Amino acid sequence: MMLLRLLTWPYVRKHKLRTILTIAGIALGVIVFVGMRTANDSVLYGFQQTVDRLAGKAQLQISSGETGFPEEVLERVQALPEVDVAVPVIEATVKTGLPGQGNILILGVDMTGDRSLRQYEFEEGDESFIDDPLVFLAQPDSLMVTSEFAAHNHLATGGKISFDTMIGPRQFTIRGIMKSGGLASAFGGNLAIMDIYAAQKVFGRGRGFDRIDLKLKPDVSLAKGQSALEALLGSGYQIEPPSSRGKQFESISRIFSIGASLNSAFALLIGLFIIYNTFAIAVTQRRSEIGILRSLGASRRQVRGLFLLESAILGLTGSILGIVFGLLMARGMANYVSSLFGEIYGVAQRVETVAADPKIIALALGIGVATSMLAAWLPARDASQVDPAKALHKGAYESFTAEEGRLRLIGAACFLAAAAVCLFLRGAEGLRLYAGYLSVVLAAILLAPAMVRCLVAALRPLLRSLLPVEGALAAGSLIQSPRRTSATVVAVMLSISLVVGLGGVSNSSYQSLMGWMNNVLNPDLFVAASEQISDRGFRFPASIGDELRRMDFIDEVQMVRTARVRFRGAPVMIVAVTIDSLARRVHPQVVAGDPSRMYREAAAGRGVLFADSLARLKGVELGDTVEIPSPAGVLKLPVVGITIDYSDQQGAILMDRSVFVRNWKDDTVNLFRVYLTKGTTAGEGKRRILAQLGARNRLFVLTNDQVRRFILRVTDQWFSLTYMQIFVAVLVAVLGIVNSLTVSITDRRRELAVLQAVGGLRRQVRQAVWMEAMAIALVSVLLGLALGAVILFYYIGIIREEIAGVRLEYEYPVRIALALIPAMIAVAFLSALGPAESAVRSSLVEALEYE
Amino acid sequence: MNRFLAAFSLTAALVRAQDARHIMQEVQDRARANSQRYEGTLKVIDSKNKISEKRWTYDRIGSAGGSKVVIRFSAPAEVKGVALLVVNHPERSSDQWMWTPALQRDRRIAFQDRSTRFFGTDFSFEDLEERDASQYDYKILGEETVNGALCWKLESRPKKSKSSQYTHAHIWVGKARYVFEKIESFHDGKLIRRLIYSDYQKIQNIWTPLTMEIEEVGRKSKTILNTEKLQYNVPLKDGQFTLQALRRES
Structure with a gap:
């Protein structure tokens, strides 16, 4: 702790911006992870809560998928000796048409017996919540709403509310108000109860029910009841506890969950390189301090521990910030994800609360800290191996040793060989694709320094031809500090490859979808029971x-x-x-x-x-x-x-x-x-x-064009979440560039000051920094575009084999690639403005005294 | 409710006190009629003293566990035409269907739902059944005075073959007229409902209570049924007591 106070704290105070950027790197990864997972889980949790509250005391639910079944099944189930109470249910969501209220879930039940399973009121034995139970049953326009819904919409008993039904627009009369709590809080309180036979009519269910909720006799176990019902109904029915409906929904929306997890993992990977970069630089800059420490008797373990502790603290800080902002992001996203799920899967759910799941929080903290420590591991190890005698010898440690370079090449070759083996292996498709994908990414990371060196060397004549002095300075800076440069390049390269991969998937998806629509979606008109053709409620x-x-x-x-x-x-x-x-x-x-x-x-x-x-x-x-x-x-x-x-x-x-x-x-x-x-x-x-x-x-006539636009709109919404993640990935990469430039300028303060002292113009210094930034961007983009081409291959494979089974054609997103080059150069230029100004505005005297 | 009403319009003939089963059989025999019709007013007074009122016509054919009943609501306008068909069976629980004209739908009242309240009243659907006296075991608990009438206090328990929400009931039978004065129904020792008969009149030689007051204990509400224009042995046909008739006549 003393080392932390004496060495780390002053360093952090001196490099506030870099510390902030490093923390932001990890925080952004955690934001994506927490935001996406929490939003996704909140939607699933909201669905499960609604299911639980609607289920009441029901131990089992009988359904036949979404298709429903004839009424006669109910009598057979009720007659089974193992069954205590069995009640029919119809569920549908309709648009309220009321400002800010969205959809309302309408539960059709048989009020004569349903109260044996569901508690409709708060106070036991009080039936005053229904104005008149007989009138409620006798009049098909009867509706019972929750007290929250009534209060929000200024409705009282006897009040009217209109919905579109299968028999045209109908006005319903509020004949009962449920008190708060339990059932009344299902679907966020936007719940209405109606008589099941009226529901059959208004939702077009004919003489069928959606499901049966039941309670077994007290002495009958769940397993025994289940098998008795299976024996009675045969295997055409699902007889399961209410909780399994949540699992079904989870299963339907798994593609979204997998996508969210993969992308947040990628965002964290990019964050990892920013932290690596920061610590690699820190170790380089603090070599003299480390040397002094080692001379004073600090052990290698203590030095390594110091850096790892620093990384853990940074990781923890970044994770905490990431969790806070991730939860805020989840709040904004949850309703969006909820409506997206509704449109894609046609499953009604409503987000009631966006709460922090302790497991996700713990996992985010763990991932954030672990990523940070993992990223700092190599720099920490380097720091522990500093030779006190050579500690003051500046510069050499910003380069890779020949041994290090050779090991990197061998490692990359091994990973490439592993990727090649994975390509030709058969069986365990998913595993081989994930392994191949990981191998390629690791190989690219290991090869990055060598590639950077080659590309910068190739760029040097171009830079010099543009601006001789500034170009030479920029290229020289990049070549002399490959450790710093390559970490930044890797971060940006990974971001770009992610953009190319996801952009390629998006392009291919649209193309496949358009092809399918052209082949299959050719009617002139579609007559649907709902504005959303995915809605199957009516x-x-x-x-x-x-x-x-x-x-x-x-x-x-x-x-x-x-x-x-x-x-x-x-x-x-x-x-x-x-x-x-x-x-x-x-x-x-x-x-x-x-x-x-x-x-x-x-x-x-x-x-x-x-x-x-x-x-x-x-x-x-x-x-x-x-x-x-x-x-x-x-x-x-x-x-x-x-x-x-x-x-x-x-x-x-x-x-x-x-x-x-x-x-x-x-x-x-x-x-x-x-x-x-x-x-x-x-x-x-x-x-x-x-x-x-x-x-x-109730019917909606949609033209072919409208249906196509609906499908494309939903697809756009689906991919918009991906684009948001791409944006975060690029933002993380930009942070990397800013970080790298800040360090570069700090390192070269003396060099830049000398340049100014001997007559170099501020403009030249600025331009040198700008060129350095743009060169990093260009090199990163070129490498990213190349890696993206390979990653796209794996994404398409993983989507086919593991996630959605969809056969997407490989098509490199050329337009995205072409747009990325100037965009990233522009972003790099903007990122360099601040560091460049800092380089020309610092005191020459101080800068000449530096080191 | 029907079992109580039908079983209790007895002649005032004096019968020598016998054992509990004979008392109940006598109560049933004295109330026997081939058919019955009345117009009823059902008044529900809830825990907040809010009163809701409905009117119905009641037709019954047969008696003593083999009867069929149609209750047809006539007021207020929102419930007009809603009907309930009860087909009693001597050896098992009744079958019940409800007809809602606005939906043109009938619905079966499941056996599991018989213990639930009959449309917000203090009666349960089971209370609409008429059961034969032979379906219960009886014993005499003693003698008590109810509403000024000296009564036998009997305990009835459904035979095992007969399912009921009540485990047992205490029945007060007036010694003078062999009519029910009060019934308390229990579940596992807990009092569930209390039914009090009053305004006895002799109609076509059958002592008939014109008012029944039922209370579901613990709910702080009560339901009062007043009967008017009550007649026995009216010409009714079996065909009037079917689902088809229920649909046709609404």
Whole structure:
């Protein structure tokens, strides 16, 4: 501690800016980690909390994916001796249309028995929360809201609120107000209860329920109850505790979680190089102090410990700041992520609180400190090996020794060999890709000093030709201190490679999506039950399809039913459509299977088509017989074709509508794909459909262009989070450049002062610093663009094999690369303005006395 | 409620005191009628003294555990047409359905829900059932005076084959007229409901309580049912007591 007070504290005080930049380097990594994880976890936690509160005393829930099931199932379940109480549930979210209120979750329940499972009021035995229970049941417009919702919107018993329903816009009457707490706090208090039979009507559920919540008899164990229910209903139903719904949601949104984790790890890696750079410089600058310490008897261990302790303190400070700002960022992001999940996955959830999860905080602290100490390990080791006798010999230690250079090359060769081996290995696809990716990055890091030296040497003539004195000074500075330069270059190179990798993935994703949309998304109009076509809360009766078909300006109507069902333990989207009609109209890219045969077989109900991505993730191949649970039992069908399909982020199973209707006993429709007759414009078709059906039904008619824009908007939102992380990565890299320049100027104060003393102009000094910065940027960008090309290959592989199963074409993001070069040079120039001014404005006398 | 009302319109004939089962059988026999119809006013007074009132018509065919009942709400306007069909069975719990005309839907009241309150009143759905006296075991606990009438105090327990929310009940049967004066229903020793019969009138030779007051103990509310235009042995058809009829007549 004494060493810390005597040596470290004065050094930190003297180099405040650098200390701040170093802390910022680690803080930014931690901000991304804490922000993304907390926002993601808050959304998942909000969903789980809603599930828990809605579940009440329910021990088990029976569902059949999202498809629901016929009413008769309820009586069979209620008659089971193991079951104490079983109640039906319908869940849907609707837009409130009230300012600042967003969506409201409507729970359809049977109020005659539901109170056995759910506590609707705060005070036991008080039923005054419903004005009149019989009126509530008798009138289909009855709604019970929470006291919070009522208070926010100035609603009281007898008040009216309007929602769009499947039978057109309807006004509902508040006939009950739930007191705070428990159930009433589900979905952030934006909860309404309505009679389940009224809910069937307004949400288009026909004579079905979404799920059954149940409580077992006191002497029946969960396992026994579960097996009794499985025996009763067969394997077409999911019989699980309420908590498993949270896991399902987690499983659906795992792509986002993985992406967030990978990117925050990368941000921390970049931070690691900034810290390494700082400590490498600090060790160099404090060689004389270290030498004195060693002469006075300090052991190598003590010196190493001093630097590691410093790094731990910096890491801790950066982590704490990162956690604070990360949590602030999470607050801003949580609702964004929540609405993004709603749009992409069609799952209703609402963020209630953005709270700091102690595990994430501890992990962030651990990662921040560990990253910092890891980064400082090599400089600390160097410091401990300082020879007291040579300690005052300046300069030599800013270069790499020949031995060090050789070891780096050997290491890089080993990592490259490992990457090559990983490329040709078969099996454990994910592992080999991650290993290959890591090997390439490590090889690039090890090769960086040599590459920097070569590139700067190559740049020197260019710099000198631009400005002879300043160019020579800049190039000389970079070449003479490769340790300092290469650490900065590595940080920027990694940032740039991240930009190229993610930008390439984004480009390829858009291209694949556009290709799919061009092949498949060709109806003139889409008639949806919701503005968001991913929302599956409302459904049409099939009769609407018949009405559409009868319209003389409509050529063909395809009825589409989408729903998630459980397939191999995870929720998977089923798309049920009349395959015959689809085959005539769309031409998706076929990955496996004979196009004419696969449609024929699927249309006859003798097979299903798999999205390539889903097939990849689930290990399904052409010809495999898959088992899909349905209320009628397990549906066993062969896979007759594999196509490129982005109906759902994780891919979908396409089946003929007749198969779905037969097995799910559900002929409702989520979406109509409408092809107009020749000569009818989309605008005219839309107007006429709305005129004929709009008044009686809740429907949204979207033109092809609107649907495409919706998909692209959601995709933009998805990638916007990635872009934000790219921004942070670049910011970290910029911090590295500023840090490096600050150090460079401090180190060269005397040199720069001498230059001014012998007649060098301030302008020349400034320009030398600017050129140095821009040279670092150019070298880093060139290396980053090269590394990015390799990283993109691995990203595409990892996305295919590990994350989403999506087959993305490798396409180098040339435009991004071309834009990065001037952008980074400009950023470097701006970063150099401050250090350059500092270089020319410091006292010449002091500078000449330096060292 | 129905079991109490139907079973208690007895003639005032004097019957020699017998054992508990015979007393209850006599109560049931004296109230026996092929059918029954009345108009009822249901008044619920909640813990804050807020009063809500509803009117219904009540039709019953058959008796003593084999009866069928249709309750049809007639006022207020919001509940007009809502109907409840109760089909009693001698050997098991009744089947119950509710019809809501605004939704054009019937819903089955599940057996598990029989202990829940009947639409905010102090009655439970189970209280709407009519059960045969033979479905219970009885014993005489003693004699007490209730509302000025000397009564036998009996204890009834459902036979094991019969499921009920109540583990047992205390029944006060007026010695003079063989009618119920009061019933207290318990679950595991805890008093759940108290029902008091009053305003007895002899209608078509059956002693009939025109007012019943029920209280769910601990809820601080009470429900009063007043009956009017009560008739026995009215011409009703079995076909009127089906789900189809319920839907048709609303």
